[in-house]
Amino acid sequence: MKITVITGSPRKNGTSNYMADEFIRGAEENGHNIYRFDSAKADVKNCISCNACQMGTRPCIHKDDFVELREHLLNSDLVVFVTPIYYFGMTSSIKKVIDRFYSIDPQLKAKQNKAILISVQHSPVDQVKEALNTHIQSIFNWLNMENAGIINAIGIESVEQLKQTPYPKQAYELGKSL
Numbered sequence: 001m002k003i004t005v006i007t008g009s010p011r012k013n014g015t016s017n018y019m020a021d022e023f024i025r026g027a028e029e030n031g032h033n034i035y036r037f038d039s040a041k042a043d044v045k046n047c048i049s050c051n052a053c054q055m056g057t058r059p060c061i062h063k064d065d066f067v068e069l070r071e072h073l074l075n076s077d078l079v080v081f082v083t084p085i086y087y088f089g090m091t092s093s094i095k096k097v098i099d100r101f102y103s104i105d106p107q108l109k110a111k112q113n114k115a116i117l118i119s120v121q122h123s124p125v126d127q128v129k130e131a132l133n134t135h136i137q138s139i140f141n142w143l144n145m146e147n148a149g150i151i152n153a154i155g156i157e158s159v160e161q162l163k164q165t166p167y168p169k170q171a172y173e174l175g176k177s178l
């Protein structure tokens with residue numbers, strides 16, 4: 001299976017990237033092909049709503065790192081979104097990437113990919129993850145993506161503490177189960 005993993009944290013050695021690493025380790029052990037896109041490090045310009053793409057019938061005017069991601073998205077069977085929660089949602093860098101889906105909306109809908117969300121938050125309160133889960137499920141529905149799993153790591157303070165929780169194993173096993 002071809003899998004595109006899009007991460008959202010600017011912290012290379014942070015908690016959500018650790019979860020992404022564990023997911024990828026499991027998926028690679030099972031022979032899956034991974035393309036990883038670290039949105040916080042990438043050059044992805046904001047969608048400026050110029051509508052030159054006509055929402056999918058023409059190319060986007062921006063020539064940046066999304067051009068490469070686009071090809072992987074359109075050739076993947078599964079898209080995995082991995083993000084810390086910032087103010088009850090995904091980070092702005094990963095949202096910026098999703099906004100650029102606008103230029104390939106019809107192609108993505110027609111593909112009927114599967115999708116997974118992995119999030120990490122500091123708060124132990126369920127309401128925080130529920131805000132993100134509602135948002136991402138709406139995006140999955142819009143893009144005809146089948147929800148293939150959600151892992152919300154809550155109450156996370158550091159990578160060391162994350163390692164003491166069941167969440168990294170859940171991420172590894174989700175990758176391994178595909």
Ligand SMILES: Cc1cc2nc3c(=O)[nH]c(=O)nc-3n(C[C@H](O)[C@H](O)[C@H](O)COP(=O)(O)O)c2cc1C
Pocket residue numbers: 009010011013014015016017083084085086087088089120121122123124128156157
């Ligand atoms: C700008 C900002 C906003 C945040 N907002 C929330 C929030 O709304 N709820 C929460 O539980 N944690 C929030 N956090 C904490 C992060 O979700 C948490 O530290 C997470 O583990 C960071 O992931 P990372 O290590 O992958 O960067 C916020 C952190 C930052 C920097």
